[in-house]
Amino acid sequence: MATSEARRSSRRRALLGRLAIPLLAIFTALIVASLAMVLSGTDPIKAYLALAEGAFGSQVARVETLIKATPFLLAGLAIALAFRGGLFNIGVEGQLFVGSAVTVFIGYSVELPAAIHIPLALLGGMIGGAVWAGIPGYLKARNGAHEVITTIMFNFIALRIISWAIGVGGPLRAPRTVVPETPAVFESARLPILIPDSRLHAGVIIAVIAAFVVYWLLWRTVTGFELRTVGANPNAARYAGINVEFNIVRTMALSGALAGLSGGIQVLGLAPYTFTTGFNVGLGFDSIAVAVLGSIHPFGVALAALLFGAMDAGARLMQLRTKVPIDVVTIVQGLILAFVAADQIIRRLYRIRTETEEGPVSLSQSWGGGS
Amino acid sequence: MSEPVLRLVGISKRFPGVLANDNVDFELAPGEIHALLGENGAGKTTLMNVVYGLYKQDEGQIFIDGRQVEIHDPNDALARGIGMVHQHFMLVPVMTVTENMMLGHETTRGLRLGLLSDLDPDRVAEEIKALGDKHGLSIDPEAYVRDLSVGEEQRVEIVKALYRGAEVLILDEPTAVLTPQEAEDLFSIMRSLIAEGKSIIFITHKLKEVLVIADRITVLRDGRVVGTTEPSKTTEAELAAMMVGREVILQVEKGPAAPGEAVLEVQDLQVRDLREQMAIRGVSFTVRAGEIFGIAGVQGNGQAELVEALTGLTPVEGGHIFMNGQETTHLRPRAITETGIAHVPEDRHKHGLVLVYPLDENLVLQTYYLPPFAKRTFLQPKEVRENAIRLIQEFDVRTPSVRTHAGSLSGGNQQKVIVARELSRDIRLLIANQPTRGLDVGSIEFIHRRIVEKRDEGVGVLLVSSELDEILGLSDRIAVMYAGEILAVMPAEEATKERLGLLMAGVREAPDSIAAD
Ligand SMILES: Nc1ncnc2c1ncn2[C@@H]1O[C@H](COP(=O)(O)OP(=O)(O)OP(=O)(O)O)[C@@H](O)[C@H]1O
Numbered sequence: 001m002a003t004s005e006a007r008r009s010s011r012r013r014a015l016l017g018r019l020a021i022p023l024l025a026i027f028t029a030l031i032v033a034s035l036a037m038v039l040s041g042t043d044p045i046k047a048y049l050a051l052a053e054g055a056f057g058s059q060v061a062r063v064e065t066l067i068k069a070t071p072f073l074l075a076g077l078a079i080a081l082a083f084r085g086g087l088f089n090i091g092v093e094g095q096l097f098v099g100s101a102v103t104v105f106i107g108y109s110v111e112l113p114a115a116i117h118i119p120l121a122l123l124g125g126m127i128g129g130a131v132w133a134g135i136p137g138y139l140k141a142r143n144g145a146h147e148v149i150t151t152i153m154f155n156f157i158a159l160r161i162i163s164w165a166i167g168v169g170g171p172l173r174a175p176r177t178v179v180p181e182t183p184a185v186f187e188s189a190r191l192p193i194l195i196p197d198s199r200l201h202a203g204v205i206i207a208v209i210a211a212f213v214v215y216w217l218l219w220r221t222v223t224g225f226e227l228r229t230v231g232a233n234p235n236a237a238r239y240a241g242i243n244v245e246f247n248i249v250r251t252m253a254l255s256g257a258l259a260g261l262s263g264g265i266q267v268l269g270l271a272p273y274t275f276t277t278g279f280n281v282g283l284g285f286d287s288i289a290v291a292v293l294g295s296i297h298p299f300g301v302a303l304a305a306l307l308f309g310a311m312d313a314g315a316r317l318m319q320l321r322t323k324v325p326i327d328v329v330t331i332v333q334g335l336i337l338a339f340v341a342a343d344q345i346i347r348r349l350y351r352i353r354t355e356t357e358e359g360p361v362s363l364s365q366s367w368g369g370g371s
Numbered sequence: 372m373s374e375p376v377l378r379l380v381g382i383s384k385r386f387p388g389v390l391a392n393d394n395v396d397f398e399l400a401p402g403e404i405h406a407l408l409g410e411n412g413a414g415k416t417t418l419m420n421v422v423y424g425l426y427k428q429d430e431g432q433i434f435i436d437g438r439q440v441e442i443h444d445p446n447d448a449l450a451r452g453i454g455m456v457h458q459h460f461m462l463v464p465v466m467t468v469t470e471n472m473m474l475g476h477e478t479t480r481g482l483r484l485g486l487l488s489d490l491d492p493d494r495v496a497e498e499i500k501a502l503g504d505k506h507g508l509s510i511d512p513e514a515y516v517r518d519l520s521v522g523e524e525q526r527v528e529i530v531k532a533l534y535r536g537a538e539v540l541i542l543d544e545p546t547a548v549l550t551p552q553e554a555e556d557l558f559s560i561m562r563s564l565i566a567e568g569k570s571i572i573f574i575t576h577k578l579k580e581v582l583v584i585a586d587r588i589t590v591l592r593d594g595r596v597v598g599t600t601e602p603s604k605t606t607e608a609e610l611a612a613m614m615v616g617r618e619v620i621l622q623v624e625k626g627p628a629a630p631g632e633a634v635l636e637v638q639d640l641q642v643r644d645l646r647e648q649m650a651i652r653g654v655s656f657t658v659r660a661g662e663i664f665g666i667a668g669v670q671g672n673g674q675a676e677l678v679e680a681l682t683g684l685t686p687v688e689g690g691h692i693f694m695n696g697q698e699t700t701h702l703r704p705r706a707i708t709e710t711g712i713a714h715v716p717e718d719r720h721k722h723g724l725v726l727v728y729p730l731d732e733n734l735v736l737q738t739y740y741l742p743p744f745a746k747r748t749f750l751q752p753k754e755v756r757e758n759a760i761r762l763i764q765e766f767d768v769r770t771p772s773v774r775t776h777a778g779s780l781s782g783g784n785q786q787k788v789i790v791a792r793e794l795s796r797d798i799r800l801l802i803a804n805q806p807t808r809g810l811d812v813g814s815i816e817f818i819h820r821r822i823v824e825k826r827d828e829g830v831g832v833l834l835v836s837s838e839l840d841e842i843l844g845l846s847d848r849i850a851v852m853y854a855g856e857i858l859a860v861m862p863a864e865e866a867t868k869e870r871l872g873l874l875m876a877g878v879r880e881a882p883d884s885i886a887a888d
Pocket residue numbers: 355356357386387389390391409410411412413414415416417418769770771779780781782783784809
């Protein structure tokens with residue numbers, strides 16, 4: 001048996017190994033994007049410096065980074081949780097929509113003390129997201145319908161229903177507006193501001209707590225053990241007496257709840273405290289990159305969310321200073337995802353052998369139609 | 372002797388906490404079958420993975436045909452004429468045999484060629500067929516891998532290696548999963564390959580096989596070479612002692628059984644297999660507390676379906692199952708387990724383990740939700756860990772720590788983890804399907820002793836095995852299964868290898884000789 005010293009050092013090495021691929025992926029993505037900038041005649045160093053300044057250079061910048069990172073973190077957690085359960089929840093986008101809509105509805109339709117109103121509105125959003133994810137989960141458990149297909153379809157359905165609901169004459173439509181949006185939520189439903197005169201709302205704290213809760217759920221509870229076992233080996237899960245079908249539904253519902261929370265926090269935390277169709281479009285998809293970059297570990301996802309938040313926050317200044325279009329940030333984010341997902345490229349590039357004792361969680365397994 | 376095709380000098384390979392290979396020297400002569408023996412975790416697979424380019428040795432050199440080489444990955448190994456068939460196969464089930472062959476090809480050359488232009492499936496299929504016919508490896512290139520038996524799958528792996536030009540073939544425990552007939556077939560294939568001038572490294576735990584087929588035998592223990600010998604100069608007992616470092620009792624010692632009440636009663640059971648065919652056609656038998664009831668039979672005659680039906684993993688089509696007096700026919704696996712059942716599954720990777728989980732979690736796979744491992748909904752990592760430390764010690768699982776992932780254990784040690792978990796629970800019925808597959812002789816001795824101990828404590832044991840020696844050595848009563856039926860049940864004293872062999876081949880006995888249950 002190894003000594004605790006040796007164990008600690010081997011754990012340290014394992015952690016380093018786990019960080020290596022994401023860090024190298026980020027590095028490589030930045031290099032590749034900088035080549036594109038050089039070709040178009042801008043100085044990538046200047047651009048990246050501006051990006052960093054826009055993200056961290058002032059208090060306003062830092063606040064903006066945190067605000068942007070918050071929904072990434074929650075939605076990234078949603079995806080990571082599903083991954084751990086062997087499910088690829090592409091429907092975070094739709095669940096986020098449904099969650100926001102429910103939250104906003106509770107936010108503007110009743111007036112309650114804040115201590116009740118905020119939790120109630122967020123809880124409503126979580127339930128909305130959970131239901132919207134739970135149905136594809138049920139379809140998979142019951143009929144084997146692949147969640148990738150059904151959740152994509154549920155994205156469309158959510159989008160259409162909500163466009164109708166906030167369209168002209170729709171039930172959630174605010175009176176007397178020209179744009180399709182809901183009424184703003186009452187004061188009592190708005191998240192408290194953490195730093196006076198800034199936009200930093202308490203949602204950041206909720207998201208960080210959520211990361212700890214997800215970690216704790218996954219590795220410290222019976223539910224988490226079941227969720228992970230079904231994800232890692234559904235056959236062994238059945239052998240162990242775990243109800244695989246029930247777990248598929250539960251995992252999807254939990255994932256959807258996080259997605260719903262992600263959306264709910266946006267509407268309760270940021271002015272104008274309403275919900276529109278243009279709201280946070282694409283967040284559910286970008287979060288896949290966040291989850292994957294974060295090695296589908298809650299704390300990794302938190303770091304990745306911070307990075308993505310920083311890039312989004314800094315992009316404006318980069319464009320201002322160097323005329324590099326904001327879209328470059330999207331390219332970098334896309335490249336990061338590509339390099340992390342296709343980690344063989346990174347392994348080849350940097351000659352990393354795949355012989356670690358840590359079996360990486362295979363992202364492709366849920367495509368195989370596991371159960 | 373001529374220049375060795377493969378020579379390893381001073382190979383060492385370290386994993387976190389383990390020295391898997393310690394300064395190993397090894398030689399393979401052309402046209403030779405060289406058997407590699409050793410305890411579970413001795414480092415056999417690791418050594419071969421180094422040769423095959425999956426691992427990079429920390430020290431030592433590899434020489435092929437006298438020239439020193441660096442092998443970076445399996446493609447490198449194949450390019451140098453080294454092919455390997457792993458302990459656990461690596462084929463894609465949803466693809467055909469031909470497609471699986473092309474898959475390898477495409478990764479070796481696909482990128483450089485840009486397109487898969489030189490891969491004409493018809494031509495590949497023809498070549499496969501030709502290669503197969505030459506060595507008596509009949510395989511259907513159009514068949515889907517998922518439809519193949521284990522034996523066939525293995526042949527595909529061998530042909531795949533040959534197709535890619537292997538001159539040296541490494542077979543890692545190829546016979547562990549084969550029926551005796553399939554093993555015979557494999558041996559004639561091996562002889563045919565040798566006749567062609569190819570060389571084979573053959574890993575096994577079955578000492579009888581080694582004495583029959585090998586030209587030379589090298590034994591590893593704790594990562595070091597203990598010695599190299601030849602079949603004519605040694606015996607089973609001597610090999611066993613070399614491997615384990617002590618005398619091994621190859622015969623099970625047990626007293627007479629004291630059967631009690633019925634713990635498992637199966638009445639006219641019918642089960643369909645995955646392809647909806649009847650796999651079990653009306654089987655009835657009883658297992659009593661304190662006896663070992665052995666089911667012999669060639670693999671694939673319904674034993675797998677029987678065990679899965681008993682444990683709730685496969686639905687029952689007809690008939691009844693009673694466990695400990697309670698009907699369990701249509702219960703879920705958890706409910707069945709909770710009546711006091713332990714199950715050592717046939718396929719350790721499919722059912723038995725979660726390979727990405729550390730050992731401590733694998734050791735509570737059925738009990739994670741019960742105290743002391745969980746209080747209410749909270750897992751108790753400390754208890755889980757202490758349980759693992761205890762079992763690992765008791766069952767001599769070779770692992771650097773309890774947090775090591777099951778997937779990085781040697782095959783035999785993985786099996787020991789499962790057996791440890793199942794035998795350590797408070798049970799009344801043990802259902803063990805091939806419980807010692809892949810174990811070394813020392814571990815088999817140990818596990819057999821534990822099973823007999825369980826029997827003597829009053830546990831009923833249903834033992835399914837295709838190893839006749841195991842069935843004969845352990846069982847108090849023996850049933851033979853053929854084509855989904857039980858052809859005969861007999862007391863162990865009345866069983867002989869010949870009688871069982873005939874029954875296993877489907878030859879029915881005259882009605883009056885079938886012993887009453
Ligand atoms: N990828 C790995 N990571 C960490 N340790 C490993 C890894 N592979 C093997 N080991 C360790 O190296 C040792 C030798 O393992 P190996 O698989 O070579 O044994 P083996 O002789 O093939 O045993 P068996 O007969 O059980 O298959 C074991 O202690 C095992 O735990």
